[in-house]
Amino acid sequence: MKNAQTHKKIVPKAIVFLMIIFTVSIMLAPLSPVSAQDGNASLTGTITDMGVDTDGDGIYDTLDVGVEVNVTTAGTYKVEVIGLLDSSSDLVSVSNQNSTYLDAGVQVVYVSLDGPAIFESWVVPANVSNIILSESGNQLDSLSNVPLTNPYLISNFGLLPATLTGTITDEGVDTDDNDLYDYLRIGVEVNVTTAGTYMIDLGGLYDASLNVLSGSAVNSTYLNEGIQIVYVDINGAEIYAATVSPTTLATILLYDESNRTLSELHDITLPTSYTYTDFQRPVIVVDIVEVERKIMLEQDGSIYVTNAYLINNVGFWIEYLELGFPEGAYDFAVRDEMGTLTTSEANNLMNVTLRYIVYSNETTTLYVNYHLPWDSHVTQANGVDFALQFTFFEEFNSTIGTLNVDVILPEGAKYQSSTLDPVNTEDGLTFSFSDVEPSDDLGFEINYKYDVFWGSFYPTIWMGIVAAVASVFLFFKGAPTAISIATIQVPSTEIRSFIDSYEEKASIRSEIESLDERLRKGKIPRRRYKVRKKMLDSRLATVSRNLTTLSDNIRRAGSKYANMMRQIEVAEANLEGAERDMQRVKARYRRGEVSKGAYGKLLEEYQGRIESSEATIDGVLLRLRE
Template identity: 35%
Template structure:
């Protein structure tokens, strides 16, 4: 019997210890007493097929701390970006991928450092992978959460689906029924609602393109006169099952003189579609369609209004207009005139997404953003004011540099043009030749050459007299034989002296080579002259051709003789 009270005491103690754990319920981060009066749940399909889920929440009471919101976990893998803000566009910290009270949900946590506003909005941007296009090309199926998932009951929830254009056919399938309109409501929406749904709709061709824009690079160039030219580069991929033959892009509303080229430099046809707010939309007709899964690059160029002409120069620029598509990475670069210096933004105001490059003659300012879409334009202030200082004297910088370069080149050319000419190759100026050759040897050479010329002249006169019959035949032969013997002796003597000259080297050897060339030229001319004489006498060479050949050979003979006479004259001067 004594064991019974002990057992009872042990049972009571166990109940006291385990009761708190058995009564444990899911907790949420939000503190305070509040109720969710209304949620406006918008599901918007952008032109690029990306989906914007926009939940505007109205509460009553006091919310202190964190607020949890989400949707079924199947959509968590497609979340690209999230943002939370109030009616005054004050942005609150938003943590993505947090755990809700139960599994099977993807959650996000909004952190309020002070008391929460009565109305605030949470936006999620989802990938276009949850949108499926049928092969026909105009029928799409969207998988989306029909209602938001909250940790408290919602008194009233209104849902609206928004499309780039009104669909011609629409069917929404959800757990609580099928409808054919884009707006529906739900009262007393339970906490932790799990509500996947699908919408099948048809939309006019060209108003919805499932594409991924990997990069947008925008360059704003300002010339010294204040004129602005913008250059843009788009890199995108076609994710739809059909080919892409046209594309819509958004530009600043002040843009004009638009020219768009494809990756091969071909100019595309552009059409203005609409203009609203800070954006005007253009349709681009591609010359070559982009196949499913294919990528391409487009480059656009347009002008913007000029800035004020008084210093300091100020440019107010909206970085990214109301894009109805999602850009994974965007960059805007400002390039002022050469010699300009940025005054604003200040270095202390520049964050990690902004780069200011200062070079000796050029400064550039670059601003980068990730995940750019119409959401950023509507909520975040993306207007940038760029101020720079610029002196008009820089206009003459480049022309002055070119003038100096041309002047330097002209001076160099003039120096080379006016420098002394090199010595003529026939001039004897080396002292090395005088070491091995005496003036007597040089004199003997010139006299021998003169004798050779005289004997050749006598032989020619003898031939002429014999042809005219002014000398007897026997006497002609005797005189000719005598002259030829003397000519042979002189030629041998000249040949020996030439060897001596060649051995001496220097200009003497060069003179001998020139003499040999000139003598060979004379021999060739004489042989050719005799040849044309024979051909002309036989009638094989017309008179005109004969006279022309004679004149040509005569000029060649005169040049060769002039060369020989010039060499002999220089050698005679050496012996004086």
């Protein structure tokens, strides 16, 4: 009886539960999307397109998109085309629809999009954003980002205010009558339909061997209606420096005031033949912004001079720099913020090979140190009276903004007088000058008293003090039974930091090489190159400074680690020298100064030096990891 009552309670509840499920299913049925397979028609995914010129003026009034529909049940269907996209997915807000009766089978429904609306958007259509197929308000199928079958230009849909005709002229311009062209002047023919301000941008030149002079030259000017010629000048010194004998213009671009591209040409042959030697030689002009000089008279009878130059390039870009140095200078050490630089010396002039090209209005800092012979600059009288005759600066041909000179006398010397009054005499003698001209007399004499006995016995006195202290210590402590040599343990974190920093340095250098190659091939605008290069150089300088500090710490751990650091320094110097030699021989080969056979052998030799240096560095880093 109990089971029967239970059964009577369960059955009504089950019936109610089933009725609720049935009701909910009916309510949700209209909300479920109709799949393409279950509907009366579907999109095949194929479209066609074409521009339609209804009035014969050569401009498309509409862009007609043909959408293919597979109809299983005849009826009235609606096809909507919503939006167009360019290759960068920028949207043209244009749309239309077509409702039409379709028989069973594969049919094509055409939807016309407004041509003037496309022209006003200034977006070149490449894809249809969305296509929707529906019946009686129910969506049956859809497609998105469907490629158009034909290419289009913005000029297909409207009359451009100006276009390039394809005609150019060229001439070499010699402004100073020295039979060398200061500029290559390009005349670009423009057909103007609406008067206004337009800009011509010439992007790069290349020669018959496809060597590229990258960069751009522009001219923005107001043009009246009709056929006009816009002249653009390319710097002749840049052509000479690149050793490119121009035959072809890489690109010509025409922009309007809104910086929209109206027309463009590529690979335009110059009407006239040129060689790079027809053009002006670069003029190197640098400003010495600041010089910090120290002249140290050392107790061992030598003169040590250090110089820090802050130089601003106000002329053409430079790879080399010429600096003067005093007669008889020796033991030169020249570096920048990243390390040692290659130099050559002759006739009291030093030619410094810069690590990177310094472009116009960029600055660089150089450090030049050397020794001078004592007898050439210091005289002695009465055993204790000395005179230093020297110059605050020498051999320069431009104004020095600020010149600061510190003269440090030997330990124990007493300053007496000088031909110029120093601004400070506490920690040496300090002299400061502003706006120094090449014609200024910078010679000076400093007189001081110095007891030679003090200089000779100064180290001995200190050694005597040390020996006395040691004797007292041993007297009370007792003689040691054995001598132990202390070793300094290098923290593993420092070694790890050195390895990581070195790998980062190699990565930055590789990125700089890639950037230089892209510039050489004209694949990056010069402005963008300079911004990126400056950022990489700054990163490289920071990493190099960190490596110097870490290297010094590691050296102090013992001869084993000091030897490793020396191996890296030597390998780096060899690597940088080989890379510079390779760049030079490439330039000489382009100028025809080296035969093809010799060129190939030299490249092979330099590449071998580079690989050997890299193998040495990799070997040291591997041993440090162990």
